[in-house]
Amino acid sequence: MDGRTVRQRGTALAVAALAAVLVSTGCSAGDSGAKDTAGSAAEAPAAANGGEAGRDAAKSGEQQAAGAGAADLRVDQRAIIYTGTMRVQVNDVDAKAREVVAVATRAGGFVGGDQRRSADEDAVAELQLRVPAPKFAAVVEEISALGRQQSREINTQDVTEETVDLDARITSQRARVDSARRLLARATSITDLVTLENELGRREADLASLEAKKRRLADLTALSTITVSLVGPAAKKATDDTDETGFLVGLRGGWKAFVASLAVMLTVLGALLPWLAAFGVPVAVLLLVLRRRKKTTGPAAPVSAPPPVPAARSAP
Secondary structure, eight states: OHHHHHHHHHHHHHHHHHHHHHHHHHHHHHHHHHHHHHHHHHHHHHHHHHHHHHHHHHHHHHHHHHHHHSOOOOGGGSOEEEEEEEEEEOSOHHHHHHHHHHHHHHTTOEEEEEEEEOOGGGOEEEEEEEEEGGGHHHHHHHHHTTSEEEEEEEEEEEOHHHHHHHHHHHHHHHHHHHHHHHHHHTOOSHHHHHHHHHHHHHHHHHHHHHHHHHHHHHHHHHEEEEEEEEEOTTOOOTTHHHHOOSHHHHHHHHHHHHHHHHHHHHHHHHHHHHHIIIIIHHHHHHHHHHHHHHHHHOOOOOOOOOOOOOOOOOOO
């Protein structure tokens, strides 16, 4: 009885211990799964935020790279050629022309051409100015204030790409020239020497041509060109003659054509007069002498015919 009781109690204790082990194992597994689930749930938003942050960073990097590789589009960094043409009516053409020259000189420029036709109130002066590009607009406004502006035309030409292309071509051509010089220094035969000298000369000529184009563009972009026409109060506009029609206009045009033709004829006559004096006078004198000699000798006497010969009579 005691042994059976002891065995039953041992079995119950073993079952209880096994149940306790199983319960603890299940709880630990549940806790582990809950931790794993909670960790995954917590990491998911973080991963999503991290991905978005990564994409934003990558996008920002791409934009920065694109901005670094793109050309600078600021106006002050571009090569622009400015040209202007303006016509201003003034009271005193010569005095205002001197003021225009002074305006260009104060701006740091110079006068590239000066043509004037003085005829009192119909006077005209055409000046070609070269001024620094940053002061182009200020000079134009200052000149237009000297009188009554009749016309203005401003043109711009962007040569930035052409300038960049010339710089790249010049760099490449200089490298080709240096390469040809190195090959020429290592030439060992007369044939190679002559061939390399010709090639070097051709490459140097191409380089000089590219550099000349670069200097020309640099001059045009550094100094702008302004063509100024100063006209007097009585000067007509360029479009006045083309707008007029009618009988009087035709009569005026015909009279001008007649006067021009008469002037041409008188010019030709004046050109021929020395030749007429040199050759016409001797010929006229010779003809006069021949005519007088002919009158002195008179007409030749007519030659009479011989009398007829009588016919011979026959014997009876």
